[in-house]
Amino acid sequence: MEATTLTENVSDVEPSETLTFWKSMKEEAEKTYALLFYNRWPSWLAGILMAILALMIFLWHFPWGISGGYHNWGDWLYYLSGVTDTRPLFPWLHPVSVLNIGMIGGALVSALLSREFRIQKTSQLEYLKGILGGMLMGIGSAFAGGCIEGGFYTAIGIFSMGGFAMMAGLGAGSYIGLRYLIWETDNMPQNTAYRQPVSSRKQRFLNWQQAQPYLGGFIVLAVITAFYFYSFFDVTEIGGICFFGMLVGIVMHRSRFCFVRVFRCPLMTGDAEMVKTVSLSLVIYAMGSAVIKWNFLQPDMMGVYHPFWIGSLIGGVFFGMGMIIAGTCASSALWRMAEGNTKIMAAVISFCIVNPLVTEALKYSGIENLLGTGVFVPKVLTWHITLPLYALFFLLVTQLAVWNEKTEKFVIF
Amino acid sequence: MSEENIKSDKILDTRGLTCPMPLLKVKKELKGMKSGQILEVLGTDPGSKTDIPNFVRKRGSQLIDLTEDAEGFTRYYIKI
Numbered sequence: 001m002e003a004t005t006l007t008e009n010v011s012d013v014e015p016s017e018t019l020t021f022w023k024s025m026k027e028e029a030e031k032t033y034a035l036l037f038y039n040r041w042p043s044w045l046a047g048i049l050m051a052i053l054a055l056m057i058f059l060w061h062f063p064w065g066i067s068g069g070y071h072n073w074g075d076w077l078y079y080l081s082g083v084t085d086t087r088p089l090f091p092w093l094h095p096v097s098v099l100n101i102g103m104i105g106g107a108l109v110s111a112l113l114s115r116e117f118r119i120q121k122t123s124q125l126e127y128l129k130g131i132l133g134g135m136l137m138g139i140g141s142a143f144a145g146g147c148i149e150g151g152f153y154t155a156i157g158i159f160s161m162g163g164f165a166m167m168a169g170l171g172a173g174s175y176i177g178l179r180y181l182i183w184e185t186d187n188m189p190q191n192t193a194y195r196q197p198v199s200s201r202k203q204r205f206l207n208w209q210q211a212q213p214y215l216g217g218f219i220v221l222a223v224i225t226a227f228y229f230y231s232f233f234d235v236t237e238i239g240g241i242c243f244f245g246m247l248v249g250i251v252m253h254r255s256r257f258c259f260v261r262v263f264r265c266p267l268m269t270g271d272a273e274m275v276k277t278v279s280l281s282l283v284i285y286a287m288g289s290a291v292i293k294w295n296f297l298q299p300d301m302m303g304v305y306h307p308f309w310i311g312s313l314i315g316g317v318f319f320g321m322g323m324i325i326a327g328t329c330a331s332s333a334l335w336r337m338a339e340g341n342t343k344i345m346a347a348v349i350s351f352c353i354v355n356p357l358v359t360e361a362l363k364y365s366g367i368e369n370l371l372g373t374g375v376f377v378p379k380v381l382t383w384h385i386t387l388p389l390y391a392l393f394f395l396l397v398t399q400l401a402v403w404n405e406k407t408e409k410f411v412i413f
Numbered sequence: 414m415s416e417e418n419i420k421s422d423k424i425l426d427t428r429g430l431t432c433p434m435p436l437l438k439v440k441k442e443l444k445g446m447k448s449g450q451i452l453e454v455l456g457t458d459p460g461s462k463t464d465i466p467n468f469v470r471k472r473g474s475q476l477i478d479l480t481e482d483a484e485g486f487t488r489y490y491i492k493i
Contacts, residue, residue, distance in 0.1 A: 040463060116459060118485070122429045181433070185441055194428035194457070194486075256460055264433060269440065269468055327432050336431075339459070343431060413440075 036254070037114040043273060046255030047281035053251065054157060055288035057244050061095060061237050063158050063303030064248075065150025066330040067141040067355060068096035074352035098238050100334055102245020105223050107335035109246065110253035112216030115209055119340040123190055126343050133326020134347035136318050138354030140173070142362055143371065144315025145306045147330035148259045148323065151315060153278070155306045157285030158293070159386065161375035162306025169316015174263035175412070176317070177324025182413055220246075249335055258332040260323045266401055270408045275401035279394040286390055294383055304374040311371030419478060419490050421453035422446070428486050432460045436468060439491075443474065446493050451477070454489040465489050 054064045075088035091097040111117040137147065144151035144166050152170060155163025223246045230239025251257065261274035292298050306312050323329045326347040328336055333351075336344040362368045378386045404410045425442050427435035435456050442452055454465065462479070469476045469491050478490040 120429070120431070120457060122431070126430065126434075181437055182441075185434075185437055190430075194426065256463070258432075268433060268437065269471065271467070271471070324433075327434065341431060 033113075037110070041251070041255040043255050043257065043277045044280060046251050046257045047277040048284060049251045050248070050257065051157070051281045051284035051288065053244060053248050054154065054285055055292070057099070057241065058158070058289060058298065058303075059292060060240050060244065063150070063154045064099070065096055065146050065154060066100060066334070067147040067150055067351075069094065069098075069100035070138070070141075070147075070330065070348070070352045071355050071359065072097045074354075074356040077353060078356065093235070093238060095238060095241050098242050099245040099248075102223065102242040103249035103252070103331070103334045104338045105219055105242075106246035106249020106251075107253040107338035108249075109216045109219045110250045110335075111339045112212040112219070114254075115212045117212060117338075117340050120342060122343050125188065125190060127346050129325050129327075130343040130346035131350040133322045133324075133328075134350030135354045136322025137326065137330060137347070138322075138351040139358050140315045140317070140319025140322055141330070141351075141355055142315070142358035143307070143318060144169070144312045148319060149329075149331050151306055151312065151319070153259065153282070153285075154303065155312075156282055158289045158303050159286065159377040159390075160304040160306045160308075161377050161380075162308040162312035162372070165309040165312035166306070166316035166319075169313040169318075170263050170320040170323075171316075173317040173320015173322075174260075174267060174324050175320075177321040178264065178267050178412055180321075181324060249338070252331065253335040253339065259329045260327070260332065263320060264324060266404050266410055267412050270405045270411045272398070272401035272405040276398050279398045283391065283394055286387075290383070290387060294378075300376055300379065301374065304376045306374055307368075307371035308375045309372055311368075314371075419451060419453075421490060422450040424453045424455065427454060427456045427458070427461070429457060431458045432464065435461045436464050439465060439468065443472070443491070443493060448493050450493050452491045452493070454491065455482075455486055456489065457486045461489075462487060465491075 057064045069091075072088055072091055072094045075084070076091065078084045079087055088094075089097075091101070108117070141147045141151065145162065146152075146155065146166075148166075148170065152163050152166045155166065157163075223243060227236075227239035227243050230236060230242070258274070259278065261271075262278045265271040265274055293300055293302075307315075319329075326333075326344070328344050328347060330351070333344050333348050337348060362371070377390075381389065423442065423446065425438060427438055430438070435454070435458050439452075439454055446452060456465070466476050466479070466489075475492045476489060477492050478488075480488045482488060
């Protein structure tokens with residue numbers, strides 16, 4: 001009180017209490033927290049951030065993918081149940097698995113900091129669709145040598161021709177999947193899939209809503225600590241992957257980024273937003289990977305193994321059907337699962353069980369050899385032709401999507 | 414059922430369903446309703462909070478109200 005009377009005489013502008021450095025910092029932190037975690041991030045921003053993170057992961061270790069991690073988890077299920085006797089790489093040392101774990105962690109951080117974590121239960125039919133969709137996605141990933149991220153997004157971003165073949169397949173698969181969903185709503189109407197949430201049944205001793213942000217902060221610290229642990233044991237690279245995974249998880253959850261929408265929305269509502277977003281993201285991704293590959297920072301053929309064109313195309317069709325029926329793709333499954341969605345958990349488990357099985361079957365039957373090989377676009381067309389053609393292609397795709405939004409030419413119902 | 418003054422002509426329960434089912438059902442339901450009628454949608458999917466308003470705006474209908482129920486789900490009132 002004494003302090004304020006002194007300042008009052010000096011100037012009439014400033015205030016009854018002094019603004020200390022710490023107080024100012026606290027105010028700013030609260031404002032930033034509200035900005036980041038009370039609002040949804042716009043999808044275009046997420047598209048740009050995703051491309052930047054994908055490029056960082058590419059420079060740090062490898063081109064980004066998801067299904068390799070699911071494959072590793074599936075291998076463990078088979079190993080632990082005694083079906084196979086070769087021990088797979090530990091999930092905390094397998095790079096793709098670590099990236100996935102980082103993403104789940106990041107999505108959990110985001111869900112907790114925004115107080116959005118809640119176990120969501122659903123009907124038997126929905127669980128069945130989750131399992132079936134997961135199986136189809138597992139089969140599709142085995143054929144295409146990757147899921148919608150590794151086989152489509154990253155493949156196109158690093159100029160692997162298979163990515164374009166998978167894109168066509170995903171379009172066809174989405175069409176079939178959506179046709180099924182429409183048939184289902186007409187013929188198998190569900191009156192309700194609602195199950196009362198557990199937490200509202202009784203008063204908890206702990207205020208869960210209040211506790212969520214603290215738990216979220218704790219996970220951030222845990223991931224950062226994990227990085228130092230990895231570094232201490234001489235696997236800094238894996239630690240970095242985990243950290244980048246967390247950032248991807250946060251970006252995806254805050255913006256509810258979902259690759260399925262690229263293919264579903266133009267057919268369902270005509271909405272072109274995600275087509276524009278992912279096209280923008282892929283142009284940035286490609287610019288970055290052109291810098292990296294043309295300049296020989298990473299080898300030309302790195303990550304270019306997608307079986308062009310039969311494997312990628314067939315894989316795309318299976319994956320497309322699966323993602324529409326399950327209501328998720330491989331990457332958005334990670335953040336939806338972290339948000340408490342139990343249908344998606346069922347989809348992930350069936351993906352993990354089916355994917356290694358089909359991959360092995362393709363290998364041993366020799367079918368794998370018929371599916372095609374990795375084709376690096378600039379090797380066929382040269383960099384000088386590839387780059388303008390690439391830009392033109394995505395300009396055309398976005399224009400087509402915008403035209404469809406106005407005319408609803410491709411909207412199914 | 415609700416304390417609101419808005420009188421809905423039809424109620425669509427999408428609780429427990431996740432993306433894209435709620436939006437698909439809303440689209441189907443709206444097709445069968447007449448201009449001026451009000452559809453009340455109940456939902457638990459967090460994604461619907463942006464999906465449904467966007468879709469309603471796009472098709473030229475109006476989202477009159479969006480309320481959070483104490484039980485943990487959202488009510489959307491859409492005027493065709």
